[in-house]
Amino acid sequence: MKTILVVDDNPDVINSLKIGFEDSTQEYRILGAESGYKCLELLNNITPDIILLDIMMPQMSGWEVFERIKKDTTFSTIPIIFLTARTDRIAKNAGSFLGDDYIEKPFDIIDLKKRIEIVFRNKKSSPILDKKNH
Amino acid sequence: MVEKELKERIVNIEIVSADLNDLERYIEDLTNFIPLPLVTLNPALKIIDMNTSFLFTTGYAQYEILSTTIDVLFRNKQDIHNIITKTHDSGVTKNYETVISTKEKKEIPVSVTCVLRTDEKGSFIGYFIAFIDITDLKLVEKSLHEKLERLQKSELATLNIMEDLQNTIQALTIAETKINDKNTELQKINTELTLAREELTILNRDLEKKVKERTADVEKLLKQKDEFISQLGHDLKTPLTPLNILIPIVKEQEQDPKLKELLDVISNNLQYMKNLVIKTLELAQLNSENYLFGFEDINLSQQICNILKMESTYFGGKEVTIQNNIPQDIFVHADLLQIKEVFDNLISNAVKYSQPDGVKITLDAQKKDEYIVVSVKDTGNGLDSPQIEHVFDEFYKVDYSRHDLQSTGLGLSICKRIVEKHGGRIWIESEGKGKGSTFFFTLKAPMKKQA
Numbered sequence: 001m002k003t004i005l006v007v008d009d010n011p012d013v014i015n016s017l018k019i020g021f022e023d024s025t026q027e028y029r030i031l032g033a034e035s036g037y038k039c040l041e042l043l044n045n046i047t048p049d050i051i052l053l054d055i056m057m058p059q060m061s062g063w064e065v066f067e068r069i070k071k072d073t074t075f076s077t078i079p080i081i082f083l084t085a086r087t088d089r090i091a092k093n094a095g096s097f098l099g100d101d102y103i104e105k106p107f108d109i110i111d112l113k114k115r116i117e118i119v120f121r122n123k124k125s126s127p128i129l130d131k132k133n134h
Numbered sequence: 135m136v137e138k139e140l141k142e143r144i145v146n147i148e149i150v151s152a153d154l155n156d157l158e159r160y161i162e163d164l165t166n167f168i169p170l171p172l173v174t175l176n177p178a179l180k181i182i183d184m185n186t187s188f189l190f191t192t193g194y195a196q197y198e199i200l201s202t203t204i205d206v207l208f209r210n211k212q213d214i215h216n217i218i219t220k221t222h223d224s225g226v227t228k229n230y231e232t233v234i235s236t237k238e239k240k241e242i243p244v245s246v247t248c249v250l251r252t253d254e255k256g257s258f259i260g261y262f263i264a265f266i267d268i269t270d271l272k273l274v275e276k277s278l279h280e281k282l283e284r285l286q287k288s289e290l291a292t293l294n295i296m297e298d299l300q301n302t303i304q305a306l307t308i309a310e311t312k313i314n315d316k317n318t319e320l321q322k323i324n325t326e327l328t329l330a331r332e333e334l335t336i337l338n339r340d341l342e343k344k345v346k347e348r349t350a351d352v353e354k355l356l357k358q359k360d361e362f363i364s365q366l367g368h369d370l371k372t373p374l375t376p377l378n379i380l381i382p383i384v385k386e387q388e389q390d391p392k393l394k395e396l397l398d399v400i401s402n403n404l405q406y407m408k409n410l411v412i413k414t415l416e417l418a419q420l421n422s423e424n425y426l427f428g429f430e431d432i433n434l435s436q437q438i439c440n441i442l443k444m445e446s447t448y449f450g451g452k453e454v455t456i457q458n459n460i461p462q463d464i465f466v467h468a469d470l471l472q473i474k475e476v477f478d479n480l481i482s483n484a485v486k487y488s489q490p491d492g493v494k495i496t497l498d499a500q501k502k503d504e505y506i507v508v509s510v511k512d513t514g515n516g517l518d519s520p521q522i523e524h525v526f527d528e529f530y531k532v533d534y535s536r537h538d539l540q541s542t543g544l545g546l547s548i549c550k551r552i553v554e555k556h557g558g559r560i561w562i563e564s565e566g567k568g569k570g571s572t573f574f575f576t577l578k579a580p581m582k583k584q585a
Binding site: 010012013015016017019020056085086104105106107108109 | 375382
């Protein structure tokens with residue numbers, strides 16, 4: 001079972017993802033953090049397999065959380081997929097170049113699952129991507 | 135002694151007599167020499183003597199005229215009577231003008247001077263009369279008179295002219311006054327005009343300022359609108375996310391067919407709302423200054439093929455034939471994603487607004503100067519003029535009565551903004567309802583000629 005950490009200031013997004021993922025094959029476990037601070041706090045105890053990171057959050061934005069995670073070698077290998085309502089090219093580019101992927105809200109659960117699988121597959125087969133994230 | 139004395143006397147008498155004869159001859163010669171006609175009358179007005187000039191002037195011989203009464207000469211007998219009376223009264227008559235007739239009945243204007251003759255005792259013994267021919271004088275006088283008359287006439291004419299002139303001058307003066315008045319009026323009007331112009335300039339300046347302010351206000355508001363839409367879109371996206379995840383799960387788990395049907399309705403509306411939010415955001419972003427375009431040189435025909443492969447699933451069971459006539463060598467300088475969006479919108483639009491039995495869509499492109507004119511022609515429903523006018527308006531739907539969950543009313547607005555952001559133009563031509571329509575838009579050709 002893989003652990004997915006969802007960082008989003010809207011708890012309904014976290015809850016719906018919990019239902020969407022846990023309900024099916026028991027393949028994934030969803031953990032939620034309602035702010036950047038909570039995310040960093042959780043990372044002290046748990047190392048998730050992947051982080052779904054919302055960009056537009058109050059107090060600490062997704063960019064800042066991303067930066068802090070990547071600075072700490074303990075967590076820097078954890079793949080990150082950006083979740084955002086932003087559709088502009090800057091966000092898209094930053095999302096796909098900085099992170100492992102980028103997905104626009106509102107997304108389909110099936111589409112998200114596919115993208116997560118692709119990220120895991122790439123992680124296994126491509127050491128270049130590993131290096132990029134270091 | 136006596137004899138001697140007598141002889142001396144006789145001698146003296148002879149001498150005196152000779153002297154007298156000499157004197158008489160002298161007077162006679164002198165009288166005849168004078169060119170002035172002279173005549174001597176006795177108290178009964180009979181001519182007793184005359185000179186040569188008199189005979190010459192009157193044309194009579196001495197024997198014919200001697201002892202004749204003087205009035206034979208006068209045409210008007212009253213004249214000689216007047217002369218005589220006046221001479222008796224004052225001793226002399228000077229320059230009495232009258233007319234005398236010659237023997238040949240020729241009339242001569244004369245000036246008559248008459249004096250009384252007296253003997254040594256002072257007794258009256260007759261008259262001397264002198265006639266001065268004033269024919270020349272009369273002629274001169276007549277000529278003068280005529281000249282005078284002419285002068286008078288010309289004076290009159292001059293007076294008339296003067297009068298005319300005066301009238302003209304008066305008319306001119308009146309006209310001048312009127313012109314002056316008009317001039318004054320014009321000057322007044324001019325001054326007023328200048329003032330009005332100045333006022334207008336000020337008003338214009340104010341207006342320009344106001345227009346600038348208003349334009350700035352409108353621009354600010356438009357920006358605010360786009361920002362608001364953008365914010366609203368983003369805000370709507372987050373709550374849509376859990377719905378988008380949860381509704382399919384609920385639908386999957388639900389067994390009751392009636393509830394499943396209701397969930398379909400909810401699902402469709404959610405999809406519509408999602409599309410609306412995405413498209414609205416797209417539109418707002420196209421207007422945003424921060425929007426970045428990724429311009430590149432694109433082979434249009436090749437990219438169309440890619441789009442068509444992807445889009446074929448959207449046709450919803452209709453039989454759609456798409457013919458790509460775009461020449462292989464046509465390149466455009468554009469943002470690929472945006473151009474895909476335009477084609478996507480135009481094609482799905484053509485499919486949407488066609489009869490259920492299907493539609494044929496023909497794509498073509500032509501190079502025209504530095505532009506490429508792209509056309510998307512369909513055999514669909516077509517449009518009438520009022521629809522053509524509004525078809526690119528935001529949230530415009532051709533048929534409002536149709537509750538269409540497929541249409542956001544933003545597709546063509548997005549196309550318009552994309553094309554305009556590319557420096558092009560988009561327009562539609564349709565021969566009317568049921569006759570299909572053709573969308574045209576222009577894109578820039580690559581700067582350098584494509585190899």
